[in-house]
Amino acid sequence: MSLLTPDPGLLFWMLVSFGIVFFVLAKYGFHIIVKMVDERKAYIDRSLESARQANERLKGIKEEGERILSEARDEQVRILKEANEIRTNIINKAKDQAHVETGKIMEEARVNIQKEKETAMREIHNQIAVLSIGIAEKILRKNLENKPAQVELVDKLIEEAQLN
Amino acid sequence: MKLNKFNKTKILVIAGLTRNPLPIVKHLLTMFMGWRVKPAMTVWSIILFFSLGTFPAHSEEQATDLNVRELILDHVGDGYGWHITTFGHTPISIPLPIIVKGRESGWQVFSSAKFHHGHESYKGFSIAKGGDYKGKIVETLASGEEVRPWDFSLTKNAFALVLSSIVLIILILFCANWYKKRQGKPEEASPGGFIAFVEMVIMSVVDGVIKPCIGKNYKRYTPYLLTVFFFIIFNNLLGLIPIFPGGANVTGNIAVTCILALFTFVIVNIYGTKEYWKEIFWPDVPTWLKIPLPIMPAIELVGVFTKPFALMIRLFANILAGHAIVLGLTCMIFLTVSLGAAMNTGMSVLSIVMTIFIDCVELLVAYIQAYVFTMLSAVFIGLSQVEPHHVKN
Numbered sequence: 066m067s068l069l070t071p072d073p074g075l076l077f078w079m080l081v082s083f084g085i086v087f088f089v090l091a092k093y094g095f096h097i098i099v100k101m102v103d104e105r106k107a108y109i110d111r112s113l114e115s116a117r118q119a120n121e122r123l124k125g126i127k128e129e130g131e132r133i134l135s136e137a138r139d140e141q142v143r144i145l146k147e148a149n150e151i152r153t154n155i156i157n158k159a160k161d162q163a164h165v166e167t168g169k170i171m172e173e174a175r176v177n178i179q180k181e182k183e184t185a186m187r188e189i190h191n192q193i194a195v196l197s198i199g200i201a202e203k204i205l206r207k208n209l210e211n212k213p214a215q216v217e218l219v220d221k222l223i224e225e226a227q228l229n
Numbered sequence: 230m231k232l233n234k235f236n237k238t239k240i241l242v243i244a245g246l247t248r249n250p251l252p253i254v255k256h257l258l259t260m261f262m263g264w265r266v267k268p269a270m271t272v273w274s275i276i277l278f279f280s281l282g283t284f285p286a287h288s289e290e291q292a293t294d295l296n297v298r299e300l301i302l303d304h305v306g307d308g309y310g311w312h313i314t315t316f317g318h319t320p321i322s323i324p325l326p327i328i329v330k331g332r333e334s335g336w337q338v339f340s341s342a343k344f345h346h347g348h349e350s351y352k353g354f355s356i357a358k359g360g361d362y363k364g365k366i367v368e369t370l371a372s373g374e375e376v377r378p379w380d381f382s383l384t385k386n387a388f389a390l391v392l393s394s395i396v397l398i399i400l401i402l403f404c405a406n407w408y409k410k411r412q413g414k415p416e417e418a419s420p421g422g423f424i425a426f427v428e429m430v431i432m433s434v435v436d437g438v439i440k441p442c443i444g445k446n447y448k449r450y451t452p453y454l455l456t457v458f459f460f461i462i463f464n465n466l467l468g469l470i471p472i473f474p475g476g477a478n479v480t481g482n483i484a485v486t487c488i489l490a491l492f493t494f495v496i497v498n499i500y501g502t503k504e505y506w507k508e509i510f511w512p513d514v515p516t517w518l519k520i521p522l523p524i525m526p527a528i529e530l531v532g533v534f535t536k537p538f539a540l541m542i543r544l545f546a547n548i549l550a551g552h553a554i555v556l557g558l559t560c561m562i563f564l565t566v567s568l569g570a571a572m573n574t575g576m577s578v579l580s581i582v583m584t585i586f587i588d589c590v591e592l593l594v595a596y597i598q599a600y601v602f603t604m605l606s607a608v609f610i611g612l613s614q615v616e617p618h619h620v621k622n
Contacts (some may be wrong), residue, residue: 068302068305068306068483068549069483070483071482071483071484071487072307072365072380072384072484073379073380074380074381074382074384074387075307075384075386075387075390075482075484075485076484076487076488077381078381078383078387078390078391079387079390079484079485079487079488080488082390082391082394083394083460083488083489083492085394085398086394086397086398086456086460087452087453087456087492089398089402090397090398090401090402090452090455090456090459091452091453091456092452093402093405094398094401094402094404094405094452095401095405095431095451095452095455095456096452097405097408097409097412098401098404098405098408098427098428098431099431099435099451099452099455101408101411101412101415101418102418102428102431102432104415104418105415105418105419107415108415108416
């Protein structure tokens with residue numbers, strides 16, 4: 066058999082076999098395999114995309130959490146500052162009030178003391194007066210035991226009275 | 230014209246440089262050396278040539294009946310029975326069905342065993358021992374004239390072809406079935422083992438060859454090109470197995486490659502765009518190249534036929550050459566028997582080492598040739614999908 070001339074019988078069998086192989090494999094074989102591989106590829110791409118999105122969302126959530134946390138921290142600082150201010154205020158006010166109150170009490174005390182002093186002085190005056198009168202009485206009594214002295218006194222008193 | 234030139238360069242570059250620089254070398258060798266086109270092959274064909282030339286002379290003297298040329302041609306060629314071995318003087322072979330339509334006896338179907346290895350005739354049919362139809366079935370007419378009947382026999386190659394086609398269909402449908410079961414559930418469709426391997430090969434051809442060579446309309450041609458690839462590589466690999474059911478030189482037979490090239494030819498030209506035909510019959514070249522002598526159209530038209538022709542010859546020659554080399558190297562053992570024990574042992578070792586080496590090369594060639602055939606088919610299909618040029622200078 067010559068190698069270079071195609072044999073008609075073999076041509077026929079090749080045409081038939083390859084035709085059938087082509088038909089069957091194209092229709093039921095490769096078509097399905099390639100389609101499924103493409104589908105799988107699309108599915109993997111989709112999965113990767115959704116994973117990426119989920120990651121992004123997670124990142125967003127994390128950022129949001131951090132934002133809230135820092136906000137809370139700021140709020141905390143603010144509140145603490147405010148509380149501090151309020152405390153200082155209250156203390157200052159209390160101090161002022163205490164000053165006023167003390168002043169008032171001191172004043173009252175002073176007034177009272179003054180009053181008491183005056184009363185005491187008056188009593189002392191009275192006592193002194195009483196005492197002086199007593200003393201004077203005693204002195205007088207002693208001095209007036211003799212008549213000349215009595216006359217002299219009367220004269221003196223009259224003189225004084227006249228002078229007045 | 231510019232684009233045309235570019236396209237042609239593209240083919241050469243793709244054919245020549247992407248992973249396989251062999252085709253260009255082969256084209257050159259084809260021009261000078263007929264069909265013996267493998268670079269490595271040339272060296273071996275020279276060795277083979279000398280061995281064919283010198284050793285039979287020795288063996289005739291030594292009364293050896295080994296005719297290497299006959300043996301190789303017999304093995305790489307076709308046959309009506311599947312000859313396995315000859316045990317003593319009894320040939321052992323698998324008989325195959327003979328289907329013929331004789332001029333006088335009409336349709337006949339019988340076993341090739343009826344010929345008794347070509348020694349006897351049956352119902353007027355016999356295997357020609359010489360002449361134009363040597364080795365083929367001839368019908369001896371009543372007038373004594375020998376004519377060739379319509380011969381649709383399942384020869385060795387045809388039988389191997391049918392067998393491998395069936396196995397290939399089963400293999401691919403087995404894989405496809407696996408995917409079919411998981412249709413609509415892409416999350417489960419990731420196979421392992423054999424199916425994953427087949428998928429890897431399929432996708433490497435789709436992504437590495439078909440998509441870049443054809444362009445945007447590639448999906449339509451994917452099933453054809455994949456069929457071609459798997460058909461060729463499967464038959465190539467089966468051909469490398471020396472025992473039944475392998476060993477038949479299917480893809481190294483010109484009838485087989487002829488049909489493959491014909492399919493590509495038909496697909497290229499049937500689905501060719503209007504612009505493709507315009508570029509053939511009215512290419513964008515100076516008018517004097519088209520009228521009065523249609524030089525360019527003639528060249529383009531010849532190109533339409535030479536492209537599939539080159540496909541046919543390339544595959545056929547490569548695979549045939551591979552088989553011939555392996556057989557030739559194996560024959561070295563038997564040819565050197567007459568040279569004495571020492572020489573024979575040395576040559577046997579050499580022969581085995583070289584055969585193993587060439588078989589490994591052939592494994593590579595089996596893949597490369599399937600790859601090249603698929604790629605060039607894809608390139609030709611891509612070239613027939615010409616879009617109208619928008620920019621004309």
